[in-house]
Amino acid sequence: MAGKGKARKGGDRPGQNLRELLRIPEGERVDLASHATDATPGGPKDKAAGLAAIARMGERLADLQERLYAASTAGDRRRILLVLQGMDTSGKGGTVKHVIGLFNPSGCRIKAFKAPTREELAHPFLWRVSKALPQSGEIGIFDRSHYEDVLIARVRELVPRPQVTLRYGHINRFEQSLVDDGVTVVKVFLHIGHKEQRRRLLARLDNPDKHWKFNAGDIDERALWPAYQEAYELALERCSTAAAPWHLVPADRKWYRNWAVSTLLLEHLEALDPQYPPGDFDVEECRRRLLKGS
């Protein structure tokens, strides 16, 4: 039951490894209905403990991020790409706000993917994704991603089915090439319940300040819930690879969602263990020159 020294530091996850716990095993069938959306696997005991644990992680996350960035200035090509997927209202935007908000914004490269433009449609589906990738030392965040091209594209039949079927392989090869180039790909599916979505959509309707987030089309999409769940199951089972596994985060409870994504990032950053690079100059001589000047 003994965990890694580093993981134990916070005192929140003795002997646990959330990456393993939430990972969707390669090649296994996925049945979303069997995963409770209000569960808190491996998490703190309640909301108060969750928020406290997140606050405690902030400094460590920012420190590791700075090390990752510092290492890149000396040629370390490693970087992180967080891919966030989930149904409408599952909390992709809230995760960016609350989790990515813990990091130094200058080292984060965030891209929210909307319906593709005409120019994007004229290119292969991975084209726009390739242009938004993080550079060395950065943490990239995709709010939606290339997975939309096997989700809404499948459900809404935006492309012929045989083409969708080919895309799973394209995605796996693309992600493998990222991993080979030093990208740690952290894929997170925010799993919310059908009833929770209704609650959140109604809450948006009840608050005029939230109406800008609401789209009558969201209700049409909601009617396709079973088709989307099936499309997610296929994407998760065909694209959870050893190189770039999917993680399923129950997302009905926002505090757990934020805690889980923060913890996943922390575990990955700790595994990378980036180091400040040594200077390429003579410290004593520089000090002398500085002290000699006025």
Added chain:
Amino acid sequence: MAGKGKARKGGDRPGQNLRELLRIPEGERVDLASHATDATPGGPKDKAAGLAAIARMGERLADLQERLYAASTAGDRRRILLVLQGMDTSGKGGTVKHVIGLFNPSGCRIKAFKAPTREELAHPFLWRVSKALPQSGEIGIFDRSHYEDVLIARVRELVPRPQVTLRYGHINRFEQSLVDDGVTVVKVFLHIGHKEQRRRLLARLDNPDKHWKFNAGDIDERALWPAYQEAYELALERCSTAAAPWHLVPADRKWYRNWAVSTLLLEHLEALDPQYPPGDFDVEECRRRLLKGS
């Protein structure tokens, strides 16, 4: 002495307007030596009060940012561009971390300008800048900017002097066009002292974890301090326009610097007074449809 209702809310700046206080008046000569770098004009009385005031601003800043973004989804083209300039170690990066860290990262577009690439040099100097501008509803942040093209370019004679001289006009017309298109341009010069720079460079040398930020070339640049101060004076006096004025922020005290930049952004956001747009759907019908479904 009565301030605006909104400005008074925080209780930190009764009757004050930091924008006016720190603005470099259009057409006036600038003598940097006459501006104390350790002053705290208009600021809280000490560090503790400054940090508390910054913390109090966080929620209001994030709220105004969300409104700005929300308004853009209904066609409001307004956006903010914060331009940060200052000598090495003046705290441009620290400002991004501490001030921009108060905002939702997904609405911020941050660009740190380094030495231009070959491709960038093959284009007019404003080309790379134009590509990094914020979109509607966003807060753009330039860590260094097109001003380097009249600063290091002038001091190091990277381009012939007559060309540098023309650039001030280019910059003013470029910024006017941004303003005409809905950009609020907030230009901030972080003013640190020569001795404070030495102190900060020595501190970097003393801490191996900071060596990656140090460059022996920084000491060579430091030897050109008077030439840089003169180049800044020219840039500030020629490019502090009514449309896009410069603000001089004394930056020896980090807490004051962070407070001042936060306050400048807050005042500009309050002046924009962005509003949540109304929904373009029938709220009651949407509610009925949601409640009817499962």
